[in-house]
Amino acid sequence: MRKSRFIKNRAIAISCAMAGLAVFIACNSPVTPPTTYQLTVIAAAGGTITAPSNSPVTVTKGAATAISALPNIGYSFVNWTVTSGAATFAHSDSASTTVTLTSGSATVQASFTIKQYSIRITSDNGTVVKNPNQSLYDSNTTVTLTPTSAAQLAVVAGAGGVITAPSSSPVTVTGGYQFTDWGGDLSGSANPATITMNTNKNVTANFSSNYNQATVTVISAVPNAGYVFCRWTDTSGNASIGYMNSVFTTARLIYGDATVQASFIQIVSPLTPIDISAFQKENGANFSYYTGTWTVLPDFSALTPDSSGPCDSLDVTAVPHQSNNFGVVFTAYFNIPMAGKYTFYLRSSDGSQLLLNDSVIINNDGVHSSPVEDSATVSLADYPSVNYQIEVRYFDASSSPSLWVGYSCTDFGIDKQTIIGALQRPFTGPVPKIIMTQPAGGETYRLGDSMHVRWIYKNPRAQVFVSISVDNGVTFNLISIALPGDITWYDWKIPNDNSYITQSAFIEVDEYPPYNLYALSNKFSIVAAAK
Numbered sequence: 288m289r290k291s292r293f294i295k296n297r298a299i300a301i302s303c304a305m306a307g308l309a310v311f312i313a314c315n316s317p318v319t320p321p322t323t324y325q326l327t328v329i330a331a332a333g334g335t336i337t338a339p340s341n342s343p344v345t346v347t348k349g350a351a352t353a354i355s356a357l358p359n360i361g362y363s364f365v366n367w368t369v370t371s372g373a374a375t376f377a378h379s380d381s382a383s384t385t386v387t388l389t390s391g392s393a394t395v396q397a398s399f400t401i402k403q404y405s406i407r408i409t410s411d412n413g414t415v416v417k418n419p420n421q422s423l424y425d426s427n428t429t430v431t432l433t434p435t436s437a438a439q440l441a442v443v444a445g446a447g448g449v450i451t452a453p454s455s456s457p458v459t460v461t462g463g464y465q466f467t468d469w470g471g472d473l474s475g476s477a478n479p480a481t482i483t484m485n486t487n488k489n490v491t492a493n494f495s496s497n498y499n500q501a502t503v504t505v506i507s508a509v510p511n512a513g514y515v516f517c518r519w520t521d522t523s524g525n526a527s528i529g530y531m532n533s534v535f536t537t538a539r540l541i542y543g544d545a546t547v548q549a550s551f552i553q554i555v556s557p558l559t560p561i562d563i564s565a566f567q568k569e570n571g572a573n574f575s576y577y578t579g580t581w582t583v584l585p586d587f588s589a590l591t592p593d594s595s596g597p598c599d600s601l602d603v604t605a606v607p608h609q610s611n612n613f614g615v616v617f618t619a620y621f622n623i624p625m626a627g628k629y630t631f632y633l634r635s636s637d638g639s640q641l642l643l644n645d646s647v648i649i650n651n652d653g654v655h656s657s658p659v660e661d662s663a664t665v666s667l668a669d670y671p672s673v674n675y676q677i678e679v680r681y682f683d684a685s686s687s688p689s690l691w692v693g694y695s696c697t698d699f700g701i702d703k704q705t706i707i708g709a710l711q712r713p714f715t716g717p718v719p720k721i722i723m724t725q726p727a728g729g730e731t732y733r734l735g736d737s738m739h740v741r742w743i744y745k746n747p748r749a750q751v752f753v754s755i756s757v758d759n760g761v762t763f764n765l766i767s768i769a770l771p772g773d774i775t776w777y778d779w780k781i782p783n784d785n786s787y788i789t790q791s792a793f794i795e796v797d798e799y800p801p802y803n804l805y806a807l808s809n810k811f812s813i814v815a816a817a818k
Contacts, residue, residue, distance in 0.1 A: 322348035333362035333399030356397035361426030436462035447514035447551030460502035464494040508549035572619035614682035620674035627698035634660035721806035728809020759791035
C-alpha cells in the first residue's frame, strides 16, 4: 500500500514539474502582434461621413470596419469607391456598410449627386416659356415661368404660286387667348412667376378667350402662269382665315403655332373657263331631240334634230320623247362655285357621254341592259362671269330610258348631287322689264311714314329685292328680304332716323335670277316727322 501511494505521488510530481516547464517555455517565447493598416474615409461634395467618427483610423488586417455617410439636403448618396490602395466593401451602393483592408492602407470615398426634378406644364390655348429651359432641374433651382399667347404663324404656298405677304415666314404674332392665372403647384396670377424646384412640379397656366387681341396678319399669294388661286387652309395648328377663297385676306392665330397654306390649281387645257358675261342668261339647259336606231352614239352634228328648245335639267324626263330609239343632246353652261377638283357622274341606259368644253370627260357609250354609272375627276378654275360648257349626249335603244348627271367636290364639302341649279343657258328672246309704278316721283314722305312700293313684273322662278338710296343714287341699302318673283308690292315703314332725311331718294327693285334685272323709281323726298 505505501509503495503504491509513493508511486502515485511521484507521478503527480512529475506531471507538475512538466507543466511548470511548459509554462516557463510559453512565458519565455516571443509574441507576434496583429497586422494593422490606416483607413482614411472621406466624403465628396454633397455629404458628410458619420462613421468612423475620426479619420484616418487604425484597423486590423482582415477585420470589417463600419463606415457610414449622410447626404446633404438636396443630394442623394451614390456609392463608395476606393481612391487609393485596396479595399473590399460589403455593399458599395449602401450609405452604411463595412469595408475590409487586406493588403495595406487605403482611402475610400463616399460619392453623392444632387437631386433633379422635372416640371410638367399644362397650358391649353397658350404657351409657357421656362427660364432656364431644361427637362430636369437641380434641387433648389429657381425657374421663371412666363405665360404667353405669342406663337409662330407660317404662311406657305403650294405648288403653282408664291406668297407675297408676309414678306418672311414664320412671323411671331399674338393669339386669341390671354393668360388669367396659375393652378396646380403654383397659384396667383403673376406674369412672370417663379417656382423653386424641391420636388417634381405640376403647373397649369390658364388662358381665357380674347379674340380681339389676336394679331391680324395680312396674307396674300400670286399664282404662277398656268395656275389659278384655289383657297387658303390651315394645314397645322388652329388659325382663323378671313376669306379662304380670296387671294388677299387676313389670318389670326387662335392659339399655338399654325401653318396657313395657299393652294393653286393648274388650268388644264381645254378646260378653260368660257366668258359668258355678255349673254343674257337664265337657269336651265337647251336640248336637241333625234330619232333613230343605234347601238352606239351617232354623230349628232351630222343629223337634223326632230325638235329643240329649252329644258330645266339634263334629264330625258325633261324632254318629250318616244318610248325607244331616240337620242338627245343637252347643252348648258356649268357655273362652279369656286376653283377645285370636281367629280362628275354619268349614269345611263343606254349609252351616253359627258363633255366639258368639247372635251369628252366620261364615255359611257353602248347598249346597257340596266343603268351603268361612270365618273371622272377634273380640276376646274374659277373666274368672275365665266362658266364651263357642258354637253351630254344620250341615246336609247330598247331599254327603259334612263339618264342621270351629277357632280361633287370634296374640296368644299359638296356632296354627290344632281347637276341642276348650277346650269345656265343663253337667253335669246326678248328680255323682260321691271316697271316701277310707286313711288312715281316728286312725293314727300316723313320719318315714320309707311311707303307703298309697287312694280309691274312677275316671274315665279325669280327673287326680288327692294333697296333705298338717300344720297342721290350713289349707294343703296337693302330694305326687304328676298321676295318671291310673283310678288309686285312691298310696304316699308321709314325709320325715325334723321340719316334718312334727304331731297334725293330713290327706290330700286332688283330681280335675280335668271335675268338680273332692276328698275329705279323717280326721285322723291323724306323730311322730318311732324311735331
